Amino acid sequence: xxxxELRNIRNFVCQGVDLEIxxxxxxxxxxxxGAGKTTLLNVIAGLVGYEGxxxxxGASVDAVPAHERRVGYVFQDLVLFPHLDVMxxxxxGLRAGRRSRHEVDERVKELFELLAISHLAGRYPAKLxxxxxxxxxxxxxxxxxxxxxxxxxxxxxxxxxxSRFLRAELRQLQxxxxxxxxxxxxxxxxxxxxxxRIAVVQDGVVEQIGVYEELLCSPRSxxxxxxxxxxxxxxxxxxxxxxxGLVEAVCGRLQVVVPHSGKAIRRVVVLxxxxxxxxxxxxxxxxxxxGTVRKVTPRTGTMLTHVDVGGSELVAEMxxxxxxxxxxxxxxxxxxxxxxxxxxxxx
Amino acid sequence: MSAQRRxxxxxGAIPVVAVLALWELVTRLDFVPxxxxxxxxxxxxxxxxxxxxTGVLAQNFLPSLRRVLIGLAGGAVAGILVGTAMGxxxxxxxxxxxxxxxLYPIPALGWLPLxxxxxxxxxxxxxxxxxxxxxxxxxYTTATGIKSVDRRYVQAARxxxxxxxxxxxxxxxxxxxxxxxxxxxxxxxxxxxxxIAAEMVAIPTGIGxxxxxxxxxxxxDTIIACxxxxxxxxxxxxxxxxxxxxxxxxxxx
Numbered sequence: 001x002x003x004x005e006l007r008n009i010r011n012f013v014c015q016g017v018d019l020e021i022x023x024x025x026x027x028x029x030x031x032x033x034g035a036g037k038t039t040l041l042n043v044i045a046g047l048v049g050y051e052g053x054x055x056x057x058g059a060s061v062d063a064v065p066a067h068e069r070r071v072g073y074v075f076q077d078l079v080l081f082p083h084l085d086v087m088x089x090x091x092x093g094l095r096a097g098r099r100s101r102h103e104v105d106e107r108v109k110e111l112f113e114l115l116a117i118s119h120l121a122g123r124y125p126a127k128l129x130x131x132x133x134x135x136x137x138x139x140x141x142x143x144x145x146x147x148x149x150x151x152x153x154x155x156x157x158x159x160x161x162x163s164r165f166l167r168a169e170l171r172q173l174q175x176x177x178x179x180x181x182x183x184x185x186x187x188x189x190x191x192x193x194x195x196x197r198i199a200v201v202q203d204g205v206v207e208q209i210g211v212y213e214e215l216l217c218s219p220r221s222x223x224x225x226x227x228x229x230x231x232x233x234x235x236x237x238x239x240x241x242x243x244x245g246l247v248e249a250v251c252g253r254l255q256v257v258v259p260h261s262g263k264a265i266r267r268v269v270v271l272x273x274x275x276x277x278x279x280x281x282x283x284x285x286x287x288x289x290x291g292t293v294r295k296v297t298p299r300t301g302t303m304l305t306h307v308d309v310g311g312s313e314l315v316a317e318m319x320x321x322x323x324x325x326x327x328x329x330x331x332x333x334x335x336x337x338x339x340x341x342x343x344x345x346x347x
Numbered sequence: 348m349s350a351q352r353r354x355x356x357x358x359g360a361i362p363v364v365a366v367l368a369l370w371e372l373v374t375r376l377d378f379v380p381x382x383x384x385x386x387x388x389x390x391x392x393x394x395x396x397x398x399x400x401t402g403v404l405a406q407n408f409l410p411s412l413r414r415v416l417i418g419l420a421g422g423a424v425a426g427i428l429v430g431t432a433m434g435x436x437x438x439x440x441x442x443x444x445x446x447x448x449x450l451y452p453i454p455a456l457g458w459l460p461l462x463x464x465x466x467x468x469x470x471x472x473x474x475x476x477x478x479x480x481x482x483x484x485x486x487y488t489t490a491t492g493i494k495s496v497d498r499r500y501v502q503a504a505r506x507x508x509x510x511x512x513x514x515x516x517x518x519x520x521x522x523x524x525x526x527x528x529x530x531x532x533x534x535x536x537x538x539x540x541x542x543i544a545a546e547m548v549a550i551p552t553g554i555g556x557x558x559x560x561x562x563x564x565x566x567x568d569t570i571i572a573c574x575x576x577x578x579x580x581x582x583x584x585x586x587x588x589x590x591x592x593x594x595x596x597x598x599x600x
Contacts (some may be wrong), residue, residue, distance in 0.1 A: 047502050066505040073506040079499045081600040083521045092517075093507035124599045144508055 001145050001180045002057040004044065009052040011192075013039040015204035017052075022332070026171070027209075028191040031201035032227065037184040038076070040201065042184065043152045045071045056147060067096075072146030072179075078137040080125040086136050087121040093144035103312040113140040114173070117218040118257065122198045131162045138170070148172075155190060167193050188228060188271070200224050216269045217346045232314050233346075234268040247345065253310035256338060257286040260345035267346040272317035274342035277305060278335045279326060285337040289314075293328055307336050314338075386568045394568035395575065403557070408576065411542050411553040414470075415584075418477025419538045423531055425478070426485030430573055433486070434493025434523070435515055444490075451487055455541045456548075457482030473545045473553070480541045485530040491524025493519055525600070528592035535584035543577055 004021040012037040012213050021027050029037040046066035054061050061069055092110055094104045107339040112118040115135045121320050125133060134154060141149060155163040171194045185191050191198050192212045196279050199209040219232065221223035234251035242248055245288040247260040256268050277283070282288050292311035298304075303323040305316045314336055328334065367388050373379055374387040414505075433440040433447070457478050459472075466472050484594040496519050504514040546555025554573050561569030 009537075045502075045506050047505070057426075065504070067510060069506075069509050070508070073503065075499055077499070077505060079497075079503040081500060081503070081518060083596070085598070092504070092509075094503075096508040096510075096513055099562055140507070204454055 004039050004148055004180060004182075005055040005058075006040070006043065007053040007055070008056070009043055009050050011039065011043070011048060011304045013038055013204050014043065014050065014052075016133055017201075017205050017206055018195060019044075019199060019209070021180055022196075025196040026174050026183065026194060027196035028198045029184045029201050030186065030188065030191045030198050033175070035201045036204040037186075037201050039074070039153050039204075041152055041182060041184055041189055044148065045069060045073050045150060052130055057147060063207070070147045072141030072144070072149040074134075074137045074151040074154050075151075076134050076156065076184075080128075080133055080137055080140070082125050084125050085122050086117065086128070086248060087335065089136055090124070090139045090143050092140060094190050097144055107143055110142055115139045130158045131166060134158065138173075142179070142239055147180065149179045150191050151183045152181065153184055153186070155185075160332065163190070163221065164178045164193075170194060183292055193317060200227065203268045213269065216271075217267060228270040229271045229273060229317070230315070231269045232269075234312060236265045236267060249345070252312045254289060254312055257344065258343045258345045259340065260347070263347040265345045268343040269346055270314075270342060272304060272315045272339050274314075275314055275316035276315045276337040276340050277318060277326070277328070278337065278341065281335050284335045287340060287343075289336045289338075291329055291334060292331040293334060293337050296323075296328070298328065307334060309336055359376060372535060377416065382432065384565075384567050386571070391568050391575065392567075395555045395572040397429075398557075398569070398572060399409065404576070406559040407552060407554050410537075411555070412580075413474040414553070415477060415538045415542050415580075418474040418542075419481050419535060421474070422478040422481025422534070422538075423485050426482045426530070427489050427527060429482075429485040430489025430527075431493055431515070431523075432488040435519065440490065440494075447483060447486060447490075451483040454542050459548060466584050468549055473542055473550055477538045477541055480537055481534040484528070484537075488530030489527050490525030492530075495526065496522045501583055527594065528588055532585050532592070534587040535588055536581040537580045539584065543573075577588045 001023045003023050004019075005017040008278050009017040009019075015036075017036070017040060019040070029040060043050045044054060046054075046064060046069050057067075061277075081092065084092065089110060091104050091108050096105055098109070109118075112121065114136060116292055117132065117135050117139060119126065120132055120136065125136070128136065138151075144184075151170075154274060155166060157164065165337070167190060171305070175193075183191075185304055192253075193334060196211065197209060197211055200207045200215065202223055207224050210216060215224070216228060216231050219228060234249075234254065234256060235250045236251050238250045238252075240248045242257065245261050247258050248263060249258050249265050251268055258265065258268055276282070289309045291307040293305055293312070294308045294313065295306040296303055297306070299317075301320055302317050303320050304337055305318060305323065305328060307314050307316060316336065317327050350464055363548040372386045374385055379385045393406070429443065429447075433443050455476055459476060462475050462479075464474055500518050500522060501514055509517065523584045542553065543558065546553035548555075550556060553578055558570055558573040561573065562568070576579050
């Protein structure tokens with residue numbers, strides 16, 4: 001699988017992008033709408049013009065047309081050919097490559113089994129559900145053995161449950177196949193679940209690239225920090241293993257249980273949207289603290305509520321409607337719950 | 348056929364039967380002023396029968412059919428080829444586009460005097476008129492259809508290793524079929540309307556010529572019988588293309 005390098009890419013959106021995608025890694029391009037994420041995929045695929053250089057394993061592909069770059073591309077709207085059934089959609093790239101009928105049949109069968117879509121072979125895209133279309137689009141992109149796989153917001157049109165299931169499946173599939181993969185998303189949770197590394201793209205440039213924890217704990221700029229949601233950082237004084245992949249971290253006067261195994265924890269990181277505020281005591285036994293509302297900052301559609309918890313300040317982001325229904329104000333006594341699976345240990 | 352479709356068809360036939368019955372009634376009861384020139388529907392059917400059994404209908408209908416088929420086939424093939432080139436290639440589109448736009452609005456029969464001088468009054472004349480009548484609209488709808496195919500399908504095909512020619516033949520043309528068939532369907536009916544007019548004006552054989560003979564002999568039943576044949580042929584040709592389009596695209600539309 002190739003190492004993909006983008007050097008000083010410039011066009012109508014990109015403003016000098018430098019990016020290196022390691023062989024076999026799954027890189028997520030994360031950023032707001034209009035940041036240039038899809039354009040970067042199109043640059044790699046050779047679908048748009050650009051200045052600069054794109055290299056696969058050190059060899060420039062700038063002069064190589066899209067149909068010779070051997071890139072698998074799953075478009076945002078999937079773009080399954082509506083006039084072809086599932087079998088023909090998946091076989092399309094193989095037939096374009098003039099493979100023998102036997103080769104085509106073998107590869108299609110292999111992908112049908114891999115993605116569990118054998119039962120859909122004769123159906124047309126119009127008769128498929130969102131999740132089924134997703135699998136067929138992935139099978140079609142993988143069929144001609146692409147050197148690199150590009151996926152543009154592949155889960156955006158799916159319901160949360162299907163999306164979560166497919167994310168896990170895609171992650172496993174990518175690990176099994178070892179295909180260098182780039183996924184575009186604007187959802188931090190989605191990025192966290194699937195990525196080896198995340199590149200934050202804003203205003204046509206890659207602002208920062210790193211693993212999830214690195215981005216959350218050490219955002220390179222205010223812009224990145226704001227986009228990622230300015231997480232709560234709880235400095236750890238001591239940690240104690242609870243077994244089963246859990247660690248109890250002492251952060252000031254708070255004792256926080258964190259999913260973690262391995263090295264000692266320096267900080268516990270939690271995004272404001274993953275801090276829950278309730279008036280009655282929650283049923284959970286762990287990570288529930290009593291606190292006092294100190295400050296409220298309105299935002300578009302949400303409220304940032306600053307709560308003093310045992311001398312530490314935690315910021316919670318909640319929908320304005322919910323905030324108003326709870327009649328919270330400065331001085332209100334509340335309970336704060338940190339959702340266990342949303343806590344990140346920075347070691 | 349589902350019960351609902353049978354019901355719809357039956358319901359659609361009722362107005363036709365009602366109009367024919369009314370026609371028969373008012374002409375039989377002499378409710379129409381100058382009734383001599385408005386025969387009852389049954390008289391028209393009898394005349395049609397007479398024309399059929401005496402062979403007159405076949406003598407005139409078959410040449411018209413042949414002209415329509417040759418002219419329409421030629422115009423459709425040329426229109427689809429040129430329209431595809433115009434829709435697919437920007438340079439061809441920008442070169443031929445203005446010419447097609449200028450010639451497209453000229454009514455097919457407007458070409459008739461010019462063609463009579465250039466070609467003469469022979470079998471080629473009605474074929475040429477139908478060719479022209481079919482070519483421009485089919486060319487236009489094909490080019491529009493090709494251009495309106497979502498570019499993302501083209502991009503998807505390219506990333507899958509498809510060359511330009513293969514993208515055109517396996518993705519763009521199939522997806523443009525609905526537009527192409529719209530052009531074919533409309534022009535199939537138009538071809539019959541044009542051939543009748545051309546035969547009335549310039550050609551001594553065909554349904555149009557038979558219609559003119561009816562006029563000169565004041566045989567209103569013959570005239571109406573010819574118009575019925577024209578109406579049925581327009582309907583059949585249009586239905587044929589609807590059927591073919593439906594067969595091709597029913598799975599994915």
